[in-house]
Amino acid sequence: MAIEFKPSPSLPPPSNAVGPVAWVRKNFFSSPLNIFLTFFSFYILYLLIPPALEWAIFNATWEGTSKAACTAGGACWAFIRVRFDQFMYGLYPATEYWRVNVAAILLVVLVGMFAIKAINKLLLSIAIIVVYPIIAYFLFAGGILGLEVVETSLWGGLFLTMLLGIIGIVASFPLGIILALGRQSKMPVAKSVCVIFIETIRAVPLITILFMASVMIPLFLPDGMNFNKLLRVLIGITLFSAAYMAEVIRGGLQAIPKGQYEAADAMGLTYWQSMILVILPQALKLVIPGIVNTFIGLFKDTTLVYIVGMFDFLGIIQMANHDANWLGTTTEGYAFAGFVYWAICFGMSRYSMAVERKLDTGHKRN
């Protein structure tokens, strides 16, 4: 009778090779340089975190009506509380805040309706892109149905920032697609018009475009014809980010294999059919990160309208910093603004990652 060979069970790995101890050793103390870096990082954290917490939370003052109330030595969040409405709505009349709120809620509800399966998405899109802006405009500006007229120069705060950001994003996207297609076109005139436009815009800073919008456009229009500064600035921002958008989308168009174009032609599709049904859905999917980066850039760039004299979110905070009752609260204002901008931009970038994962149908070669 053969004796069966039975290996004894393997020993567990030594305690310093698994578990938290090993993790700490590997991550923090694997080499002299690493040990130094670990201590250096802890030192930086020690320098930053306790004073920051003390300033922002433990020693902060939350209530009060002027800087004089902030005696605890920490942050003066009372400033943000007192000024909160102004930060949100700018100089918009306080009795009319509800109009902005209604428009915002309406937008959220409309966009949220995309989640309901039974709804015709095409109709909903038309409602959002065509009908909603008209309703929103009359809500904001007033002048009908007994709504009080509110000049656009009074629009401000986060409301103006969101307005500039959302309209800029919605308008620059299709324009960018058209410019990108034009640049890829075989028609020399169309191509050169697009190339010249894109390259000129990309060569200059946004600030020059905004100056152009606020100072130069009136010179180019016939006498007596002039339009709103907000609209001019919006056009400037939209054209600016459309040029960047066009370059991002061009990257996507170039990444689509030639066979896709040829196959679409072979199916007898017209140019626009092949673009809309075959090429663009693939190309846009490829460049989602780039598109969202352009959106984020545009959103951050809306702060520049402050330089041409509009009071967006950053502008209104900058203005509040000069209030004699609240001298010395600049850091609080910037911290609040920074947090809001950060939350929105960071949220957008995370959302784009989620969309990318959802639309990833495995065409990428890994």
Place this chain on the structure above:
Amino acid sequence: MSEKTTTNTSFLNDAGNRAMLFQAVLLIAVVAVGYYLFHNLQANLENQGISTGFAFLNEPAGFPILIHLIEYTEANTYGRAFVVALINTTLISLMGIILATIIGVIMGLARLSNNWLVARLATVYIETLRNIPLLLQMFFWYFAVLATLPHPRDSLIFGNFFLNKRGIYSPEPIAQDGFGIVIFGFLACVMAAIALIVWAKKRQKQTGVWFPAYWTSLAIIIVGTVVFYFLAGSPVEFDAPTKSRFNVTGGMVLVPEFVAVLVALSTYTGAFIAEIVRAGILSVNWGQTEASRSLGLPDGLTQRLIVLPQALRVIIPPLTSQYLNLAKNSSLGAAIAYPELVAVVMGTTLNQTGQAIETIGLCMLVYGSLSLSISVFMNWYNKKMSLIER
């Protein structure tokens, strides 16, 4: 060919004809709109009595400029003010590019570090700065940090350095007679160093014998220049700033406007560069590192000879656009009164002369050529670094 002409398609159904037609319409539209705008412009300028042309550049400017590297007073012309502003823009762009690259490389490497804590800290840095508008960051540095420094009479003192709300004061080196010898000596050392590197490369190619040329040439330049400096009899004197009761005078001063713009630009762009560097290094296949290790190369050489050259190919194109962004973003300095191009030309000059077309056109031209020259240089560098294929 003849068959095509006999087919019964109408003129408009032919793709070629349609393209021609569309382009003709587009061209006419562009020209018409252009002509219309130009016509309006002429009429408007005539109505408002604004003369066109660049004659205003020869008129006295009458405003001071805070930072001027070349001689400038209020009596100088607008043209001179424009040059001063141009130099300021170039200065901040170049210094910003250098600093942002250093910060970006350090942060990019830190994010890839084996050390968990270092990697997390770098991530927090990158994700925070990237998602906050640059203008806000500039305001923060200028109004919340630098403006809260003590008044000149309570300056913080570090030896010969003073720190207060008006800036950082440091001793100013002033060249004395004989400084030319030092410059000559420095140039000679640089030549010697280049010669050494060329020789070392040639010898290594022929014989395989390696020589630490870079470290040696660095030593030659530093030691050589110092030797020449003392041989010439130390021809540099330092003008230290002195603190009177209420003010600090003399020496060199870094004004807060400059510091705020520089810090904001370089930390902000540095965060973007860090991501580019990280992506570039991750794009190099891990197999390359393993292969290099199995050839017996130490870690340092693996990074320098194997990983970095391949990563650079991925890094350079996006890095170029970050440099361009930085140069363009330097225009935000106008918001905190750093006297760069936009502030001086499109701000003060435009306000004083009303020459909107000329000033804005001039600015766009300068930024256009600045962008163009950076991209030409980076394209040249990219070509030099790119993979030479069969």
